[in-house]
Amino acid sequence: MQAEIISIGDELLIGQVVNTNASWMAQKLNEVGVEVRQITNISDTPGEILRALAEAETRCQVILMTGGLGPTRDDITKEVLCRFFDTRLVMDQQVLEGIQSFFDRKGLSMTDLNRDQALVPESCTVVPNPLGTAPGLAFFKEDKLFVAMPGVPYEMKHIMENFVLPELQGKNAGHFILHKTILTQGIGESFLADLIEPWVQSLPPQIKLAYLPSPGIVRLRLSMRGSHKEAMQETLDHHIEALKRRIPEYFWGFDDDKLEKVVGRMLLQKSAWLATAESCTGGFIAHRITSVPGSSAYFKGSVVAYDNSIKQQLLDVPEHVLAQYGAVSAETVEHMALGVAKQLQTDYAIAVSGIAGPQGGTPEKPVGTVWIAVAGPRGVISRRFLFGDERERNILRASTAALAMLHKILKES
Amino acid sequence: MQAEIISIGDELLIGQVVNTNASWMAQKLNEVGVEVRQITNISDTPGEILRALAEAETRCQVILMTGGLGPTRDDITKEVLCRFFDTRLVMDQQVLEGIQSFFDRKGLSMTDLNRDQALVPESCTVVPNPLGTAPGLAFFKEDKLFVAMPGVPYEMKHIMENFVLPELQGKNAGHFILHKTILTQGIGESFLADLIEPWVQSLPPQIKLAYLPSPGIVRLRLSMRGSHKEAMQETLDHHIEALKRRIPEYFWGFDDDKLEKVVGRMLLQKSAWLATAESCTGGFIAHRITSVPGSSAYFKGSVVAYDNSIKQQLLDVPEHVLAQYGAVSAETVEHMALGVAKQLQTDYAIAVSGIAGPQGGTPEKPVGTVWIAVAGPRGVISRRFLFGDERERNILRASTAALAMLHKILKES
Numbered sequence: 001m002q003a004e005i006i007s008i009g010d011e012l013l014i015g016q017v018v019n020t021n022a023s024w025m026a027q028k029l030n031e032v033g034v035e036v037r038q039i040t041n042i043s044d045t046p047g048e049i050l051r052a053l054a055e056a057e058t059r060c061q062v063i064l065m066t067g068g069l070g071p072t073r074d075d076i077t078k079e080v081l082c083r084f085f086d087t088r089l090v091m092d093q094q095v096l097e098g099i100q101s102f103f104d105r106k107g108l109s110m111t112d113l114n115r116d117q118a119l120v121p122e123s124c125t126v127v128p129n130p131l132g133t134a135p136g137l138a139f140f141k142e143d144k145l146f147v148a149m150p151g152v153p154y155e156m157k158h159i160m161e162n163f164v165l166p167e168l169q170g171k172n173a174g175h176f177i178l179h180k181t182i183l184t185q186g187i188g189e190s191f192l193a194d195l196i197e198p199w200v201q202s203l204p205p206q207i208k209l210a211y212l213p214s215p216g217i218v219r220l221r222l223s224m225r226g227s228h229k230e231a232m233q234e235t236l237d238h239h240i241e242a243l244k245r246r247i248p249e250y251f252w253g254f255d256d257d258k259l260e261k262v263v264g265r266m267l268l269q270k271s272a273w274l275a276t277a278e279s280c281t282g283g284f285i286a287h288r289i290t291s292v293p294g295s296s297a298y299f300k301g302s303v304v305a306y307d308n309s310i311k312q313q314l315l316d317v318p319e320h321v322l323a324q325y326g327a328v329s330a331e332t333v334e335h336m337a338l339g340v341a342k343q344l345q346t347d348y349a350i351a352v353s354g355i356a357g358p359q360g361g362t363p364e365k366p367v368g369t370v371w372i373a374v375a376g377p378r379g380v381i382s383r384r385f386l387f388g389d390e391r392e393r394n395i396l397r398a399s400t401a402a403l404a405m406l407h408k409i410l411k412e413s
Numbered sequence: 414m415q416a417e418i419i420s421i422g423d424e425l426l427i428g429q430v431v432n433t434n435a436s437w438m439a440q441k442l443n444e445v446g447v448e449v450r451q452i453t454n455i456s457d458t459p460g461e462i463l464r465a466l467a468e469a470e471t472r473c474q475v476i477l478m479t480g481g482l483g484p485t486r487d488d489i490t491k492e493v494l495c496r497f498f499d500t501r502l503v504m505d506q507q508v509l510e511g512i513q514s515f516f517d518r519k520g521l522s523m524t525d526l527n528r529d530q531a532l533v534p535e536s537c538t539v540v541p542n543p544l545g546t547a548p549g550l551a552f553f554k555e556d557k558l559f560v561a562m563p564g565v566p567y568e569m570k571h572i573m574e575n576f577v578l579p580e581l582q583g584k585n586a587g588h589f590i591l592h593k594t595i596l597t598q599g600i601g602e603s604f605l606a607d608l609i610e611p612w613v614q615s616l617p618p619q620i621k622l623a624y625l626p627s628p629g630i631v632r633l634r635l636s637m638r639g640s641h642k643e644a645m646q647e648t649l650d651h652h653i654e655a656l657k658r659r660i661p662e663y664f665w666g667f668d669d670d671k672l673e674k675v676v677g678r679m680l681l682q683k684s685a686w687l688a689t690a691e692s693c694t695g696g697f698i699a700h701r702i703t704s705v706p707g708s709s710a711y712f713k714g715s716v717v718a719y720d721n722s723i724k725q726q727l728l729d730v731p732e733h734v735l736a737q738y739g740a741v742s743a744e745t746v747e748h749m750a751l752g753v754a755k756q757l758q759t760d761y762a763i764a765v766s767g768i769a770g771p772q773g774g775t776p777e778k779p780v781g782t783v784w785i786a787v788a789g790p791r792g793v794i795s796r797r798f799l800f801g802d803e804r805e806r807n808i809l810r811a812s813t814a815a816l817a818m819l820h821k822i823l824k825e826s
Contacts, residue, residue, distance in 0.1 A: 009623075012439075013450070014439055014443050014636070015436040015437060015439030015441075017436070018431055018432065019431065019432055019435075019436075022425075023429070023430070023432075024428060026428030027428030027429075028428075036426045037455075037456070038454065038455055038461075039425065039432075039454035040451065040454075041451065041452035042450075042451055043450070044623075048450075048451075070624060071603045111604070111606070113606055154801075154803065188521075189483070190527055190546075191524075194526070208423075210423055211483065213483075213565070221423075221424070223427070276717075278696075282700050282703025282704070282708075282712075283691075283696030283698070283703065285696070286696030287694075287695050287696040287697040287700045287808075290694075290695025290697075290719060290808075291804070291808065293770070293771055293772065296719055300723055301716065301717040301718050301719040301720055301727075302715070302719075303714065303716060303727075304689075304696065304699045304703075304715035304716075304717065306708070306712050306713055306714040306715075307713040307757075310714040310757060314714075314716075314756070343726075345722075359706065359707065388567075391706055392704065393567075
């Protein structure tokens, strides 16, 4: 079964908003064996919406629309749906009560614009949206399913999880798409490709391989379609084990796992505590670690020592070390790591100091130079990295490199 | 002039990667007066690429493709382009030398896969890509321009900036699309809509208005097309001034401005220093502040006091305050703000403590409860917020609310 996602909104076409809704929907559709054939972003105008619906109908059995259902006057999707499905807008009493109770719960009063959100196309199945004011609208036309949903991510997700996915799971029993992604770090895409070439040759034709590089991490995705889920899973697992044996030093996880989660699990197993001391990453490593639920069981905190005075004062980096070697040096980051581990009484500590850019580079220490230290029960080690010119990318790569260093030390100990 | 962006790659259709390339390209195309009519994500298969090219050709004059040009065997775009434009792959000596020098600069040796990247369709114009190994490929067909680019963001950006945009700017002289976005916070979408209704009625028909809500922030975008750039700009400015006068307490910036940038500029003007003390936001506010280039001129650092012992030890929150009121309380965050301002010797400080979830809620303090304090020369204030159930969203909303509180205090002082 194939689906098309139609994302409606000028904000996507002028580049003001990134289409994260479509990615989430695609993931969830895959999980119920529905393949996304196309994602189409179009403008919030009747002509474009009608054209996209007509085109999608020729290709796919499932057509999911997001956006264009808000309370404000720029939203016209509902009227276009009436034209496409040859029906008219009617007031739905149940939806109206839902909107009323939504505002009551928030202690706010309802506006006329909100009241109009209870107008729905007569021939549609209304899908409740307890998280917002615009309901989902489902149309069954011959063997096809069309669903229009609000563009607000958590409202769309609620409608997907409570209506669209169960509906499709029923229709699509016996079809499976399996994906498994292998996460590597510390090796570039083409070097990895060379290294695993014999393994790639050994893959059966029904397994499809894709490379997904991102800053500091290369992901390898294996995909397989079929009707025997268990046999497919066994085949995939067999080839993945063979791959893991080929790249033990680069492999670190699967699928949407994150270094910060893997590291968190390892710390928890060891009942060990972590702290960070961050200069150029400015709190981003602490943020990545604390974005994991339950991280308070192994993460004590961080000192973001953006100013050198803080490095001395809160992290006990001696003044002469800063003066002699500079803030971006092995000596400074090692002192920072040991200092924060002592101050916050932790078993492990990460410290980072570098030049994120765009300013602040020198001939010996150009923009992108980053020193990272990791302290642990066996002492402290440090390493120098040279990333690129882009501030945001440097912060991201430094945080990934730091977590990877900690990961390696935790694995070895 | 209208463009279609075709993003090629299964990673988009299975939801593994979010299409940030398309948003960036759309923004830049708008700046040279080119309207993006559709963004199409399709699979990395010959049939889909050929279909998408044929469809796009009927709609648009400019067709920009990204993805499918990497060194690994999952990339097939080049061969499909040869079929579509009825040409063949030939070895390009200049591209080969470019790839060779790319590897020389990195001190790495070239693989056969990389050498194959110098194979290009014979009828295309090769666009150099000094940042990577896959060149851009441009085809001029009748009055239409097709360009295939690698999917790696900074390589694509380089080709856009050095070839595509200058080329289009020349072709498209005298056509303009202006966008201006007004940023508000502290008011929901439908309340804002009601408040500004008379102003909306006063807008001339050639100005299009759109609402773009996101966690804690509602953006209003005005768009205008025409051929007299200066007159258009004047009209837009006139209406924007009228809007600002109507919502002085909610307005805080324009376009892709960020609260952390606005606040940074204000601190710089006052020659004032800032620090943060973060519990549930785990360093995310420090990260937002330090993601702004030059933030070291006003940001000294942060204490991420995830564990209560750190709140006492580094921030001087008295034990009896924690015991009596709890870590999530007005008393605690006010002590945290004053403590970090004193420790790091800053004029202003932000402190946050809350329950990000999914665990840790109680009947009196459910998940989503967040206390925020801001300390400044006139003392310290604190406020309680109740966000939702989602950890990531709570961290984001708390950081926005904290920056908005600081912004208000800086504006008033």
